[in-house]
Amino acid sequence: MNRYLSQYRENEEHILGWGFIVLFLLAWELTPHLVALPKGLALFFTTPYHIALKLFDMVTSGEVAFHFYVSGSEFVIGLGLSILVALPLGLVMGRFYTLNAMFDPFVTAFNATPRLVFLPLVVLWFGFGIWSTVVIVFIGALFPLLINTYEGVKNVDRVLVNVVRSFGANEWQLMKIVVLPNSMPYIIAGLRLAIGRAILGVVVGEFFGSDQGVGFLMAEAAGNYIVDVVFAGLILFMGISLVMTMAVKKLEDRLSRWRPEQVKTF
């Protein structure tokens, strides 16, 4: 008995964590058996078992593969574009005071505003389809990356900059040797935020401005009250977002291992 207890103590965190999830799913599964749901609710009620079945069905029948491919492409293109724009712009903004002061109101405004606000306009400009979603993903991911790159560059140690300059480095070499490596942890933290926003961008972009992709699949199902598909899509997105976040966290740990203290960013 004591042995079990000590084993429990060791793994308490995981046991409690998984235990709660299992308990929650069980309670959800049993709800319709235990209480009589009101008619309005019963129509839209589904249980984890049905959702899992549906998800399995969607994956094995290949129904989801095409939409997944579309959503994935939108994510990759949008995020890639935002990295291409944000890194150089952030570096420049961090190095030149005037430029930074001029861009600041725009960056603050666009960063504070949910991307969704621009969706009707984006659909008007880029049409109904993949490109609208790509633009929404791009706008969403751009600002966390831009702001973090800029903060990273601004916080570079002045002493290091002066030393490298004294040895005759030009602006380009300065970037390569001092500025970029020093801002890396900030940039990676920005990337983590950007990934979250990009995934959200894929969902809302496809919800309102597309006719393909996993988000569209969910929107269509929701419109027809096929609740299983909505939750199956939700789980799919949840899985992707957890995997991506963990991957970036790993990258973050690896890149900042040489750093004495953890760099915190918002």
Add this chain to the structure above:
Amino acid sequence: MRFGVLSERSVRFLLGAGAVTGFFLVWEFLLTFVFTFNPFFITKPSLMWDATGDLILSGELWKDLYISGTPFVFGFAAAVVVGIPLGVVMGWRRRVAFALDPFLTALYASPLVALAPLLIVMFGVGIKGKTILIFLLAVFPFIFNAFAGVRSVDTLLINVVRSLGGKERDLYFKVILPSTLPYIVAGARIAIGRGIVGIIVGEFYAASEGIGHALIWFGDMYQLGHMFVCILVLMIVAVIFTVGLRKAELAIAPWRTQETR
């Protein structure tokens, strides 16, 4: 950096204000003199100005903001009332944190916005559906930030208060609350953005009034001047809240400015 008699702050402000003004002027100029103006594709600041007058004088803007604001306030208040105590308990009781953390993290990671159509079908297009949606989106930043805030409390401070004969009450009001508050304000900043998303998604889906509905309606009617004004209003609201909360964060906990930047 200083320029003559001007302080750094005013230089920064002037540069920023100049850039914004310049942006609108260039926009107006380009569409008036350089490019042919297509009113079904883009609008001009002068037309936006007219639209602003129209929306304000007809009272439509205030009505829409009021309609959208009500569920926002309810949902946000509910998120505060539920989120903060839950986060504090998670921070204070280790086992509660073990049990709830993975579950809530998974929920936080999933795009709950996607549940909007279901919630609206279940709870109606009125205040109720939107309030629940806003609550669902806004509650997580409060939970996780209160959680992180309580966990960041310096145990040394707790021991000191205990050694000097402080009561449980003193512990809460003198140690835990002051170190948790800045985290909660930071959480509120994130929650505001998510709350606005909630309003807009709810109104995109099904609504006959409200600022989100106005945005989509003017877009469908190709009244781009009015549409841009709605976008600008939402941006201004978001900026006011975000900047205001950032200021509050700095005012509450000036010592944290270095570390969070």
